[in-house]
Amino acid sequence: MNTKEKDLKYIMHTYGRYDVALKSANGATAYDEDGKKYIDVSSGIGVNSLGYCDRGWVKAVAEQAGTIQHMSNYFYCSRASNLAEKLCTLTGLSKVCFGNSGAEANECAIKIARKYSFDKYGAQRNEIITLRNSFHGRTVTTLAATGQDVFHNYFFPFTEGFKYVEADNLDSFKNAVSGKTCAVMLELIQGEGGLNILSREYVQSLVRYCNENDILVIIDEVQTGAGRTGRLFAFENYGITPDVITAAKGLGGGLPIGVCICGEKLKDVMTPSTHGTTFGANPVVCAGANYVVDKISDTEFLNEVETKGKYLQQKLSSIDGIKNIRRMGLMVGIELESADAHDIAVKCVENGLLIITAKALLRMLPPLTISYEEIDEAVKILEKTIKENN
Numbered sequence: 001m002n003t004k005e006k007d008l009k010y011i012m013h014t015y016g017r018y019d020v021a022l023k024s025a026n027g028a029t030a031y032d033e034d035g036k037k038y039i040d041v042s043s044g045i046g047v048n049s050l051g052y053c054d055r056g057w058v059k060a061v062a063e064q065a066g067t068i069q070h071m072s073n074y075f076y077c078s079r080a081s082n083l084a085e086k087l088c089t090l091t092g093l094s095k096v097c098f099g100n101s102g103a104e105a106n107e108c109a110i111k112i113a114r115k116y117s118f119d120k121y122g123a124q125r126n127e128i129i130t131l132r133n134s135f136h137g138r139t140v141t142t143l144a145a146t147g148q149d150v151f152h153n154y155f156f157p158f159t160e161g162f163k164y165v166e167a168d169n170l171d172s173f174k175n176a177v178s179g180k181t182c183a184v185m186l187e188l189i190q191g192e193g194g195l196n197i198l199s200r201e202y203v204q205s206l207v208r209y210c211n212e213n214d215i216l217v218i219i220d221e222v223q224t225g226a227g228r229t230g231r232l233f234a235f236e237n238y239g240i241t242p243d244v245i246t247a248a249k250g251l252g253g254g255l256p257i258g259v260c261i262c263g264e265k266l267k268d269v270m271t272p273s274t275h276g277t278t279f280g281a282n283p284v285v286c287a288g289a290n291y292v293v294d295k296i297s298d299t300e301f302l303n304e305v306e307t308k309g310k311y312l313q314q315k316l317s318s319i320d321g322i323k324n325i326r327r328m329g330l331m332v333g334i335e336l337e338s339a340d341a342h343d344i345a346v347k348c349v350e351n352g353l354l355i356i357t358a359k360a361l362l363r364m365l366p367p368l369t370i371s372y373e374e375i376d377e378a379v380k381i382l383e384k385t386i387k388e389n390n
C-alpha cells in the first residue's frame with residue numbers, strides 16, 4: 001500500500017485531503033514523495049510561522065529533546081516560565097495557562113470567564129456571546145461557541161450558554177446582552193469564516209461597552225496571533241486591551257501549543273485543580289515557541305511581514321479573475337470573480353502551489369519568512385491556474 005491507500009484504510013476520514021504526500025521541505029518550498037516541488041502558502045494552516053525546518057528552531061527543539069523531553073506540571077520548568085514572561089511582557093497581560101491546541105486554549109478562556117463571573121456574581125451569570133461565522137474549535141464546547149449552524153450537528157447535546165450575534169454590528173451585540181452575559185469571544189479577522197476583517201470602530205466601541213459592564217473580552221488569536229498580521233498579536237492593530245487572548249497555531253512554529261493569556265483582573269481566578277492538561281507547557285514545545293517569539297517579536301521582522309503582505313497583494317491585484325483581496329499582514333483572502341475557490345485550490349496543488357480556502361475565498365497564510373522569489377512563484381502558479389480555468 002502506498003501512503004494514500006494506507007491513510008484511507010487506517011485513518012478516520014475526518015479530512016478531505018489534497019492528493020499529495022509531502023516528504024521534505026525547507027522555507028516555503030516542499031517536495032512530495034515523487035520529488036515534485038510545491039510552493040506552500042498555507043504553512044500547515046499558519047502553523048509553520050518560520051517556514052519549514054528553520055535551522056535555529058530545529059536546533060532549539062532538538063537540544064531540548066536531548067535534555068529533558070517532558071516533565072509534569074507538578075515541577076517548575078524554565079522553558080515554560082521564560083515563555084510565559086515573554087508573552088506577558090510583550091502583550092501587557094499578566095498570566096499564561098498552557099495547553100496543546102487552539103480549541104483547548106479557548107476552553108480555558110471560557111472556563112476563566114465563567115469562573116470569574118461565578119466568583120463575583122454567582123452561577124446564573126454564565127452566558128458568552130460569539131459572532132456569526134466565527135470559528136473557535138472542534139471540542140463539544142468550542143463547537144457550541146462557533147457561530148455557524150453547520151457545526152451544530154450530530155453531537156448533541158452541545159454545551160449551553162452561547163449566543164451568536166452579527167459581526168460588525170454593535171446593536172446586534174447590545175440586544176443580546178442580558179444580566180446573564182459574562183463574556184464576548186471573537187476573532188478580529190475571522191479566518192475559517194471567510195477572512196472577515198472586523199472594523200476598528202466596531203471593535204473599539206464593543207470593548208468600551210464591555211469594560212463598562214464588566215463583560216470580559218476574549219480575543220481568539222489562534223489564527224491571527226504570532227506575527228501573522230504584522231503585529232505580534234492582531235489586537236495591537238485595533239488599539240484595544242483584551243481581558244483574555246488565546247493563541248496557538250503559529251506560536252509553536254510547528255509543534256502543538258495553545259496558550260490562554262489573561263489580564264490583571266483575572267490572574268488569580270484559576271486556582272489549583274481548576275484546570276490542567278498533561279502535555280501543557282511541554283519543554284520541547286516551549287523551546288520551539290521561545291525561539292519563535294524571540295524571532296517574531298522583533299519590530300523589523302514584523303514590519304517585514306507587512307511589507308511582504310503589501311508586495312503579495314500588489315502582485316495578486318494584477319491577476320485577471322480576482323475580484324477582491326482582503327488582507328492584514330500575511331493573512332490573505334482572495335475573492336474570485338467566477339471560479340469556485342475549492343476547484344482552483346485543487347488545481348493549484350496540481351500545479352505546484354499548496355493553498356487552502358476559507359468559505360468561498362482562497363486563503364493564503366504563508367510562512368512569515370517566505371522569500372520574495374517564493375511569493376513571485378506562488379503568484380505565477382495561481383495566475384496560470386485561474387487562466388486555465390477561464
Ligand SMILES: *Cc1c(COP(=O)(O)O)cnc(C)c1O
Nearest residue numbers: 101102103135136137191222223
Ligand atoms: C484553528 C482555530 C481554532 C482551533 O485550533 P485547534 O488547534 O485546531 O484546536 C480556534 N480558533 C481559531 C480562530 C482558529 O483558526
